[in-house]
Amino acid sequence: MRERAATSREHLVERMDRPDAPEDRLFRTLDQFGVVNRFFTRYRDVLARTVLRDMRRAPDRDWRLADLGAGGCDIPRWLVRCCRREGLRLTVAAVERDPRILRYAAAANQGYPEIELVAADALDPAAWGRPDFIFANHLLHHLPDEACVELLRRIEAQAPARYVLSDIARSRWAAAPYALIVGAFFRGGFLLEDGLASIRRGFTRADLHLLIARAGLRDEPRLQYRFPFRWIIVGAP
Numbered sequence: 001m002r003e004r005a006a007t008s009r010e011h012l013v014e015r016m017d018r019p020d021a022p023e024d025r026l027f028r029t030l031d032q033f034g035v036v037n038r039f040f041t042r043y044r045d046v047l048a049r050t051v052l053r054d055m056r057r058a059p060d061r062d063w064r065l066a067d068l069g070a071g072g073c074d075i076p077r078w079l080v081r082c083c084r085r086e087g088l089r090l091t092v093a094a095v096e097r098d099p100r101i102l103r104y105a106a107a108a109n110q111g112y113p114e115i116e117l118v119a120a121d122a123l124d125p126a127a128w129g130r131p132d133f134i135f136a137n138h139l140l141h142h143l144p145d146e147a148c149v150e151l152l153r154r155i156e157a158q159a160p161a162r163y164v165l166s167d168i169a170r171s172r173w174a175a176a177p178y179a180l181i182v183g184a185f186f187r188g189g190f191l192l193e194d195g196l197a198s199i200r201r202g203f204t205r206a207d208l209h210l211l212i213a214r215a216g217l218r219d220e221p222r223l224q225y226r227f228p229f230r231w232i233i234v235g236a237p
């Protein structure tokens with residue numbers, strides 16, 4: 001059987017990524033990411049079982065995490081609050097390339113000196129600051145296949161203690177429930193149209209296997225499916 005050369009993802013540009021996106025709608029979208037991430041991405045559970053568990057094994061040392069494509073930074077703020085409660089010391093490099101989103105995040109991160117905003121392309125390891133952990137939620141589907149492959153290679157070359165990449169599982173069953181929930185409760189931003197485009201830019205299991213194989217990693221990451229429509233790639237190179 002011949003191996004597939006490319007994934008079957010669609011390559012669309014989301015409204016939030018366009019330079020002419022009205023800023024009020026973009027910021028409303030970022031407000032809404034906080035709620036959507038909380039209820040649909042399972043990030044709290046995932047980070048508790050990976051990053052926080054690792055940190056608890058060495059509670060006296062300083063830890064660093066790079067959040068790639070950090071957006072409005074609701075996830076690193078939650079992680080920092082968890083660390084503060086447990087007396088764990090974490091600094092975060094929140095890497096984001098969009099200047100409008102960086103301005104939003106700077107305002108939202110007031111009172112979180114642990115989070116450093118880094119204006120850079122997520123694929124530039126110099127921006128990560130030698131982290132113990134590399135995390136990304138919903139970055140991969142913004143990248144073309146070749147960039148996903150290159151990102152995996154660069155992450156492995158950095159040899160973090162662990163990396164966790166969370167993204168959308170593409171499925172024809174995802175669009176209708178997404179449109180129903182978002183159409184009813186999350187108006188005023190780009191969540192409906194961008195979310196539907198994101199589902200089409202998301203990954204099947206075969207897509208991720210192909211990209212991981214193309215990266216030629218020494219240590220293959222684990223691929224976990226989580227309800228609803230979510231892939232978690234966890235590596236410990």
Ligand SMILES: C[S@@+](CC[C@H](N)C(=O)[O-])C[C@H]1O[C@@H](n2cnc3c(N)ncnc32)[C@H](O)[C@@H]1O
Nearest residue numbers: 033069070071096097098120121122137138142
């Ligand atoms: C769907 S948002 C997710 C934001 C955040 N991680 C979250 O879960 O709410 C994707 C983010 O990645 C950023 N992004 C996309 N491509 C990027 C790149 N090559 N380098 C840095 N940031 C990027 C976008 O500007 C956007 O803020």
